[in-house]
Amino acid sequence: MLKLQDVTKIYAGKSEVNALAGITLAISAGEMVAIMGPSGSGKSTLLNLLGGLDVPTSGQVIVAGTDLAMESEKGRSLFRRTGVSYIFQAYHLMPTLRVSQNVALPLHLAGMATKEIETKVARALKEVGLESRGGHLPDELSGGERQRVAIARALVTDAPLLLADEPTGNLDSARGEEILQLLKRINCERGTTIVIVTHDHNAASACARLIKLRDGRVEGDSAVAGGVA
Numbered sequence: 001m002l003k004l005q006d007v008t009k010i011y012a013g014k015s016e017v018n019a020l021a022g023i024t025l026a027i028s029a030g031e032m033v034a035i036m037g038p039s040g041s042g043k044s045t046l047l048n049l050l051g052g053l054d055v056p057t058s059g060q061v062i063v064a065g066t067d068l069a070m071e072s073e074k075g076r077s078l079f080r081r082t083g084v085s086y087i088f089q090a091y092h093l094m095p096t097l098r099v100s101q102n103v104a105l106p107l108h109l110a111g112m113a114t115k116e117i118e119t120k121v122a123r124a125l126k127e128v129g130l131e132s133r134g135g136h137l138p139d140e141l142s143g144g145e146r147q148r149v150a151i152a153r154a155l156v157t158d159a160p161l162l163l164a165d166e167p168t169g170n171l172d173s174a175r176g177e178e179i180l181q182l183l184k185r186i187n188c189e190r191g192t193t194i195v196i197v198t199h200d201h202n203a204a205s206a207c208a209r210l211i212k213l214r215d216g217r218v219e220g221d222s223a224v225a226g227g228v229a
């Protein structure tokens with residue numbers, strides 16, 4: 001599903017920053033993987049490459065058979081719309097849109113017919129347990145509920161890859177645990193490949209595999225006892 005081969009990322013500037021210094025790893029379809037590491041170790045840079053938001057300085061970033069490093073901006077933009085979905089620490093919902101409109105947004109952008117959008121949005125909201133909240137505005141919901149809306153928005157396109165950037169970072173541990181259980185269920189039931197960047201040890205132990213980064217390199221890569229298999 002995902003393959004990184006000798007990936008480096010150097011940010012040019014006054015002084016060059018070697019954010020990724022030669023990463024080689026493979027993630028199979030259906031895996032649920034946590035990426036941890038100290039601040040500045042390259043986690044966000046790695047996630048941006050996997051999501052087709054940025055390209056490496058050298059190396060290959062192969063997602064579902066396509067080397068994103070070699071793709072045109074147009075090709076990567078298509079991948080971003082159909083091949084991958086994101087959730088973020090701060091949810092990134094549109095505050096003026098109702099819950100169902102937020103979830104529908106990626107489908108509207110893809111030009112899908114209204115009837116089909118309604119069916120898919122209803123299904124996604126049911127999957128995250130918010131079928132009765134479609135008419136609410138985001139600020140009428142709790143943090144955990146907002147993150148579930150963001151997850152519904154990520155599910156609605158049926159992308160095979162879900163990238164999560166600190167998904168429990170704004171939540172208390174009980175709410176965070178609910179989000180992790182939901183992600184685990186999605187991973188099991190839909191077979192979605194999930195990559196979670198996190199500082200949260202609970203989030204890491206919800207995953208089957210933990211990749212540790214340090215100074216832009218893979219410092220550790222191991223199975224997590226008790227994680228999803």
Ligand code: ADP
Pocket residue numbers: 011012013017018019037038039040041042043044045046
């Ligand atoms: P993490 O997510 O683990 O905190 P990052 O991937 O954000 O790490 O950053 C890795 C390194 O790259 C850091 O030294 C950071 O300062 C640097 N960096 C990140 N983004 C940029 C950028 N756009 N321009 C220059 N340096 C950057």
